[in-house]
Amino acid sequence: MDGTATPKTPANLVLLGPPGAGKGTQARKLEETFGLVQLSTGDLLRAAVAAGTEAGKQAKAVMEAGDLVSDDIVIAILRDRLADPDCANGVILDGFPRTTVQAEALDGLMQEIGQTITAAISLDVEDAAMIERISGRYTCAGCGEGYHDSFKQPAVEGVCDACGGTKMSRRADDTAETVGQRLKAYHAQTAPLISYYDGKGVLQRVDAMGQIDAITTKMATIVQKTIA
Numbered sequence: 001m002d003g004t005a006t007p008k009t010p011a012n013l014v015l016l017g018p019p020g021a022g023k024g025t026q027a028r029k030l031e032e033t034f035g036l037v038q039l040s041t042g043d044l045l046r047a048a049v050a051a052g053t054e055a056g057k058q059a060k061a062v063m064e065a066g067d068l069v070s071d072d073i074v075i076a077i078l079r080d081r082l083a084d085p086d087c088a089n090g091v092i093l094d095g096f097p098r099t100t101v102q103a104e105a106l107d108g109l110m111q112e113i114g115q116t117i118t119a120a121i122s123l124d125v126e127d128a129a130m131i132e133r134i135s136g137r138y139t140c141a142g143c144g145e146g147y148h149d150s151f152k153q154p155a156v157e158g159v160c161d162a163c164g165g166t167k168m169s170r171r172a173d174d175t176a177e178t179v180g181q182r183l184k185a186y187h188a189q190t191a192p193l194i195s196y197y198d199g200k201g202v203l204q205r206v207d208a209m210g211q212i213d214a215i216t217t218k219m220a221t222i223v224q225k226t227i228a
């Protein structure tokens with residue numbers, strides 16, 4: 001599709017946020033509201049390999065050799081994908097870029113196709129609250145009903161409200177320690193990207209600890225401004 005035929009600026013977003021910040025939920029809302037397409041690196045690679053594109057073949061060979069797909073190949077796959085008609089309104093990039101080198105390569109691609117990254121939206125979380133939120137979760141092993149140490153205890157301790165079961169289970173990687181480590185790793189990895197997009201004047205910070213609807217509204221306002 002000829003990019004110049006697109007009547008308005010495509011809203012190309014980079015979505016940043018740690019696991020548990022609600023990235024998936026918010027991305028789906030933006031897809032619905034603005035006709036955007038969420039592109040995660042894994043999905044992009046799988047689709048290109050399945051489609052057998054030139055870049056997809058390269059990615060397949062690299063992955064079969066057990067190596068990481070290079071930035072050049074990811075950019076080539078992204079270049080192909082952005083030319084698809086369903087991406088005309090813009091895309092939500094999730095998981096790419098992860099480094100400033102990748103962010104620069106992405107900007108190069110955008111320039112090449114006459115587009116820009118219109119906003120890098122950072123879903124900001126409070127680490128202590130996130131640790132409490134995630135590490136407090138548990139579910140009934142019998143029926144899957146979800147509970148939380150602080151926010152949703154069953155009426156009778158240890159007994160499922162829904163099915164009366166008494167076996168509760170917790171995900172092994174949801175302990176306070178592992179959640180804390182995940183957040184620390186996220187901040188370390190993302191800080192350079194935050195600076196990069198701040199320097200480009202496109203960084204938007206959204207408090208991700210509030211109500212889902214309020215976060216959605218704030219993100220929609222940001223996107224609306226970038227395409228106006």
Ligand SMILES: [Zn+2]
Pocket residue numbers: 140141142143144145160161162163164165
């Ligand atoms: Zn139950």
